[in-house]
Amino acid sequence: MKRATLAVVILLALFALPMVASGYILYLANLLMVFVVLSLGLNILIGETGQFGLAHAAFYGIGIYTAVLLNNATGAPVLVTLLAGASLAALIGLVLGAISLRMRDIYLALSTFAFGEAVRWVFASWTPVTGGPNGLRINPSNLFGFKLVTDRDAYLLVLVVTLAFLLLTIQITRSRLGSAFRAVRESEIAAAAMGVNVRGVKIAAFALSAFYAGAAGGLFTTFSSFIHPESLGFMTTIMVLTMIVVGGLGSVVGAVGGALILGLFSELLRQLLSFQEIIYGAILMLCMMYAPRGLMGLLERKQAGR
Amino acid sequence: MTWELFLLFFQQSLMSGLVTGSIYALLALAMVMIFNTTDVPNFGQGEIFMVASYIALVLLVFASVPYLVMIPLTLAAVFFGGAIFQRLVLKRVALARGASVNLVIATLGLSYFLKGVMRQTGIAEVPRSFPALFPTDSVSIGMATATVQDFAILGLALAAMAAFFLFFHFTRTGRAMRAVGMNPRAAILVGVDIERMRWLVWGLSSAIAALAGILISPKLLMTADMGIVVILGFAAAIVGGFTSLPGAVVGGFVIGIVENMVGLFVSSKAIVVAPFLAIMLVLLLRPQGLLGGKATAKKV
Amino acid sequence: MNAPASLLAIENLTVRFGGLVAVDHVSFEVKPGSIHALIGPNGAGKTTVFNCISRFYQPATGALRFGEHDLLTKPRHRLAELGVARTFQNLELFGELSVFENVLIGTHSQARRTGWLDLFRAGNRPGEHRDRIEHALEQTGIADVRHVKARALDFGRQKMLELARALAVRPTLLLLDEPAAGLRNREIDALDAMLVKLCRTDGLTIVLVEHVMQLVMSISDWVTVLNFGTKIAEGTPAAVQANEQVIDAYLGREQADV
Numbered sequence: 001m002k003r004a005t006l007a008v009v010i011l012l013a014l015f016a017l018p019m020v021a022s023g024y025i026l027y028l029a030n031l032l033m034v035f036v037v038l039s040l041g042l043n044i045l046i047g048e049t050g051q052f053g054l055a056h057a058a059f060y061g062i063g064i065y066t067a068v069l070l071n072n073a074t075g076a077p078v079l080v081t082l083l084a085g086a087s088l089a090a091l092i093g094l095v096l097g098a099i100s101l102r103m104r105d106i107y108l109a110l111s112t113f114a115f116g117e118a119v120r121w122v123f124a125s126w127t128p129v130t131g132g133p134n135g136l137r138i139n140p141s142n143l144f145g146f147k148l149v150t151d152r153d154a155y156l157l158v159l160v161v162t163l164a165f166l167l168l169t170i171q172i173t174r175s176r177l178g179s180a181f182r183a184v185r186e187s188e189i190a191a192a193a194m195g196v197n198v199r200g201v202k203i204a205a206f207a208l209s210a211f212y213a214g215a216a217g218g219l220f221t222t223f224s225s226f227i228h229p230e231s232l233g234f235m236t237t238i239m240v241l242t243m244i245v246v247g248g249l250g251s252v253v254g255a256v257g258g259a260l261i262l263g264l265f266s267e268l269l270r271q272l273l274s275f276q277e278i279i280y281g282a283i284l285m286l287c288m289m290y291a292p293r294g295l296m297g298l299l300e301r302k303q304a305g306r
Numbered sequence: 307m308t309w310e311l312f313l314l315f316f317q318q319s320l321m322s323g324l325v326t327g328s329i330y331a332l333l334a335l336a337m338v339m340i341f342n343t344t345d346v347p348n349f350g351q352g353e354i355f356m357v358a359s360y361i362a363l364v365l366l367v368f369a370s371v372p373y374l375v376m377i378p379l380t381l382a383a384v385f386f387g388g389a390i391f392q393r394l395v396l397k398r399v400a401l402a403r404g405a406s407v408n409l410v411i412a413t414l415g416l417s418y419f420l421k422g423v424m425r426q427t428g429i430a431e432v433p434r435s436f437p438a439l440f441p442t443d444s445v446s447i448g449m450a451t452a453t454v455q456d457f458a459i460l461g462l463a464l465a466a467m468a469a470f471f472l473f474f475h476f477t478r479t480g481r482a483m484r485a486v487g488m489n490p491r492a493a494i495l496v497g498v499d500i501e502r503m504r505w506l507v508w509g510l511s512s513a514i515a516a517l518a519g520i521l522i523s524p525k526l527l528m529t530a531d532m533g534i535v536v537i538l539g540f541a542a543a544i545v546g547g548f549t550s551l552p553g554a555v556v557g558g559f560v561i562g563i564v565e566n567m568v569g570l571f572v573s574s575k576a577i578v579v580a581p582f583l584a585i586m587l588v589l590l591l592r593p594q595g596l597l598g599g600k601a602t603a604k605k606v
Numbered sequence: 607m608n609a610p611a612s613l614l615a616i617e618n619l620t621v622r623f624g625g626l627v628a629v630d631h632v633s634f635e636v637k638p639g640s641i642h643a644l645i646g647p648n649g650a651g652k653t654t655v656f657n658c659i660s661r662f663y664q665p666a667t668g669a670l671r672f673g674e675h676d677l678l679t680k681p682r683h684r685l686a687e688l689g690v691a692r693t694f695q696n697l698e699l700f701g702e703l704s705v706f707e708n709v710l711i712g713t714h715s716q717a718r719r720t721g722w723l724d725l726f727r728a729g730n731r732p733g734e735h736r737d738r739i740e741h742a743l744e745q746t747g748i749a750d751v752r753h754v755k756a757r758a759l760d761f762g763r764q765k766m767l768e769l770a771r772a773l774a775v776r777p778t779l780l781l782l783d784e785p786a787a788g789l790r791n792r793e794i795d796a797l798d799a800m801l802v803k804l805c806r807t808d809g810l811t812i813v814l815v816e817h818v819m820q821l822v823m824s825i826s827d828w829v830t831v832l833n834f835g836t837k838i839a840e841g842t843p844a845a846v847q848a849n850e851q852v853i854d855a856y857l858g859r860e861q862a863d864v
Contacts, residue, residue: 052407103589105406106347107548110540111589114582117537121579176714179703183711186700193660193698194775195686195715238418245411250702274425281419285395288412292403 011163018155027151028267030223033162034216035263039243039255040169041212046241047250048178049205050185052105054237055096055112058119059089059210061232063217065123065130068138068227078141078148078157082218086211093210097203116237123229135228138221154223161219165212169252172208181205182250235277239266242280245287248294257295314449319566321450326538327562328463329522333539334546334554335470336514342487342549343507344396346409347540350416351515352533357420358384358516359523359532360429363436373439377520381513388512389505391416396508397501421530430530436523459521466517467555474551483507487549538565541581544588613638613811614659614779619668621654621835628654629665630835636779636828641805641812643822643843646832647855652815653695655832656783659813660685660692672779686715691777693768695784695815701757705748705767708756709739712774738774745800746770762793773804779811780804786818794818798825823847831855 018026038060045053063085070081096115100108123130130136140147141154148154172178180201183191192198221227243262247254262280269275291298307315333351340348348354362380365371371379399412424430440455474480485493486503494500515536526532542561546553561584569577612635621629629651636642644652657663659670661682670677675688685691691712700708713735743749746766751759756767765785772780785801786794802825804810816822822829823843831839831846833855839846846852 050407052410099590106341106410107589109407109410110347110544111586114585114589118579118582118586121582125575125579176710179707179711180714182703182707183700183714186702187698189662190694190698190700190771191711192662192683193686193692193694194711194771195683196711197681197683235418238414241411241414274422277418277422278426279422281415281417281422284415285399285412285419286415288408288415289395289398289402292399292408 014159015156018152023151026155027223028264030151030154030158030219031267032260032263033158034220035240035243035259036162036256037165037212037216037219038240039247039259040165040252041209041216042240043244043247043250043252043255044169044172044181044212045205045209047244047248047255048173048181048185049202051202051205052109053096053100053112053206053209054109054234054241055116055119056209056213056240057232057234057236058116059093059213060217060220060236061119061123061229062089062092062210063214064220064227064232065136065217066214067218067221068136069129071141071221072137072139075139075142078143078218078222081141081221082161082215085218085221086214089214089217090207090211093213094203094207096210097206100206101199101202113234116234120229120233123232130229133229135226138225138227141222148222151223157222158219161215165215166252166256173252177201177204185250238280238284242283244294246283246294248296251294251296254294254296315567315570317448317450319570320563321447321452322456323563323566324559325452325456325460325562326522326525326565327542327559328460328467329518329535329558330538330542330561331555331558332463332466332514332518332521333536334542334558335467335551336511336518337539337543338546338548338551338554339483339487339507339511339514341543343483343490344392344409344504345406346396346413347548348413348511349410350391350413350420351511351539352536353417353420353424354384354388354512354533355515355519355536356530356533357387357424358512359436359519359528360424362516362520362523363434363528364429366437380520381516384516385509385513389509391512392505392508397504417533421533425530430528434528436526436528438524439520455524459525462521463518466514470514470551479503479506537585538562538581541584541588544585612636613673614813615669615671616655616659617669617671619655619658619670620666621651621658621663622666628835629658629832631668632832632835632837634830634837634840636811636813638778638811639805639809640827641801641814641825643826643829644813644815644832645817645819645822645829645846646838649834650832650855651835652832653783654835656692656781656813656815660690660781686775686777689776689778690781691772691775691779692781693765693772693783693785695787697764697768699756699764699767699771702755704753704755705743705759705770706739706752708767709742709770709774710735712742712771713738713776715775738776742770742773745773745804747796761788762790765789769800777810779813782812782814782816784815784817786816786821794821797821801825 017029021029038056042056045051066085066088067081070076070084096112100111103111124133126132140149142148143157146153148157180191180196183194183196184198184201188198239262243258244255245258246262247256247258265279266276269279287294293300333355337348337351340346358380361383362376365376365379366373395412395416396409399408402408438455440458442453442455444451444453445457474484482493482498483503483506485496485498486500490500522535526535538561539558542557543554544557545560546555546557561581564584565577565580568580614636616635617633619629619632620627632651632655644655646652654663658665659677661677661680672688672690677685680688700711716735740749743752746769748763748766748770751763756764759767765788769785786797789797798821801812805812826843829840829843829846830837831849831852838851838855839849841849
């Protein structure tokens with residue numbers, strides 16, 4: 001099994017990385033893994049279920065602020081803060097999913113976009129709690145009594161949680177729930193006739209996707225020392241959308257690949273907002289023009305051509 | 307709040323709301339036109355509006371082109387820009403995979419691409435102000451005050467809307483555009499060249515956004531992020547039902563007046579979030595818009 | 607308690623779209639194990655009746671009973687679980703998914719029966735569902751294209767896939783909306799044999815809306831004729847074919863003459 005061997009080699013390399021890598025590389029690795037969890041989550045909603053929700057950055061932010069506030073106030077174990085952030089995000093995602101049931105396609109895109117911007121406004125304006133436009137300091141997280149101060153400290157935790165989410169995603173994709181997601185994407189009418197509870201499945205996709213985003217936010221707090229509402233706007237949603245579009249909507253491998261490639265881009269171009277915007281914009285347009293199924297689609301086509 | 311103050315606020319927000327509302331109405335009109343003919347909510351419209359304003363600024367201030375030349379030049383440039391985007395990008399996207407979500411993603415791409423390019427040119431590096439096209443002397447009507455410029459904005463926007471109304475009702479091309487919006491298949495059957503209509507509509511809609519930009523820019527601080535104003539155009543279009551041109555116009559004025567009332571009666575901080583809440587509320591309570599018809603059930 | 611004589615009973619069904627009455631006080635019963643055809647000229651309301659039975663439309667008045675269940679109290683996605691499956695006139699396949707996964711989704715309602723945890727288990731593992739899927743693929747003759755995307759199939763096979771997906775539901779009542787439309791003669795003959803076998807051997811009850819009279823008359827046990835939203839006749843194929851009103855409806859003679 002070539003694939004299994006490859007997976008084992010990659011896993012070993014990932015776990016061995018802290019022995020050889022510098023602090024900056026580990027920071028980059030942590031950040032990329034957060035992007036992976038974010039794009040896996042958005043892929044469930046947009047790629048698998050076909051629900052064009054554009055509030056991902058808001059759920060990411062809810063995960064971050066919940067984890068930070070809990071951590072700063074109580075010093076609760078990191079897994080608790082992470083789970084709390086993810087659960088609150090999922091709960092709000094559930095409500096958003098439920099109230100958005102009547103909308104589809106562009107109306108859904110517009111209302112979730114508006115929701116995302118409203119939540120960002122809350123982050124920026126609720127100064128007593130979120131620090132408002134000044135941002136908020138993040139105290140080191142607490143893992144079984146250890147303080148996670150550096151990127152190196154947090155790396156293994158981030159890696160294990162990311163891998164857990166990857167496995168969960170693969171399992172969901174292969175499960176009957178995954179089939180139900182795709183059925184709703186392809187034809188709501190036929191899905192209902194086959195016994196799929198279309199409303200329930202849509203709400204589940206919203207909640208699950210928000211859970212991932214919230215957990216990604218929790219992971220972010222384990223290696224970062226500061227959060228600013230500026231970084232939780234629509235641009236972040238667009239970045240994650242670009243990741244899954246580049247990888248290929250509806251493909252787990254694509255979502256991971258897209259997150260890694262574009263995550264590197266965005267970090268390298270961090271100081272150059274204009275370049276980031278030009279590149280994301282051009283990629284979104286070019287992908288839709290020439291590779292609507294992203295890199296995975298191109299790969300499939302190449303294989304089929306041989 | 308005293309009755310006096312209430313009256314003052316009320317009249318003032320009505321006055322200011324009509325002025326900004328006329329701009330939102332233009333933006334909503336442009337949005338609905340594109341949605342009707344190509345099935346896309348144009349997420350790039352804000353940046354078309356922004357780039358158009360900068361083109362106008364560059365022509366006026368850096369190239370010292372007179373007003374009466376600057377305006378047609380800007381409109382023409384943006385018209386062709388919009389038309390070219392439709393021909394070059396959207397047509398290709400529709401061929402690759404016709405789903406409307408793909409088209410939306412492409413317009414999101416356009417939005418960020420334009421924003422980045424404008425930042426890269428350096429013109430948008432510092433916030434700038436656009437020279438006033440009309441005198442800014444105050445005029446009082448009842449208890450409200452406005453400037454000559456405000457009246458000029460309102461007047462020109464209304465004139466543009468009237469022109470569009472005439473165009474849509476009394477010219478062959480305008481009627482064909484409406485026909486495509488109402489029923490594309492039937493329009494093709496009666497011999498409308500739908501491809502031509504699509505790029506024409508994109509050009510025209512972009513030019514309307516440009517006109518809105520030229521009119522309102524003197525009242526705004528210009529930055530690469532000024533396209534966010536178009537969110538109010540979105541809100542206006544949604545209030546109007548997203549497919550109705552008259553609805554878009556009414557929606558524009560409703561949003562303009564409500565925005566100003568929120569600013570005066572609630573708080574200026576709430577203005578920022580109000581359009582988003584308005585969009586969500588309208589979509590939630592009446593997905594077909596306040597003025598739209600009954601929602602139709604999908605045929606199985 | 608006596609077993610009811612009918613599996614499906616439709617009583618005084620009326621459907622309005624705005625001011626238009628699409629179906630007007632229609633009643634009929636379907637006997638268990640029979641093939642029951644619903645025919646009539648275009649716009650007679652046949653598909654509308656179908657969409658009421660499968661709960662896509664809400665009738666203005668009337669009652670729908672399936673076995674001991676009152677269908678009007680059930681949401682549409684519960685019907686599969688009760689044993690009602692349907693196909694669609696204009697094909698509603700899951701286009702980007704493989705033939706296998708299309709049929710797999712047909713077994714979704716059985717996952718519900720076995721509990722929520724089953725939702726998280728892989729769909730293609732061996733077991734009862736797997737057997738059911740294979741059986742449906744074999745019955746409809748599309749087992750050889752199981753890995754092909756539904757979108758890529760030819761029209762005849764897409765129709766068979768619709769049927770296979772409905773069979774995977776393990777229905778007791780199968781609603782077929784124009785199963786023969788667009789098929790070639792040879793394919794219609796095969797369909798003919800398949801439906802008869804499903805009914806006689808597997809004990810399914812089939813209600814079909816159909817324009818292809820060759821199919822209707824050769825396999826149906828009972829025919830209900832609709833015209834302008836009302837029932838104008840019912841009976842055995844032979845009786846219906848001889849009915850004056852039916853002939854008038856199909857030839858388009860003025861109703862006022864009757």
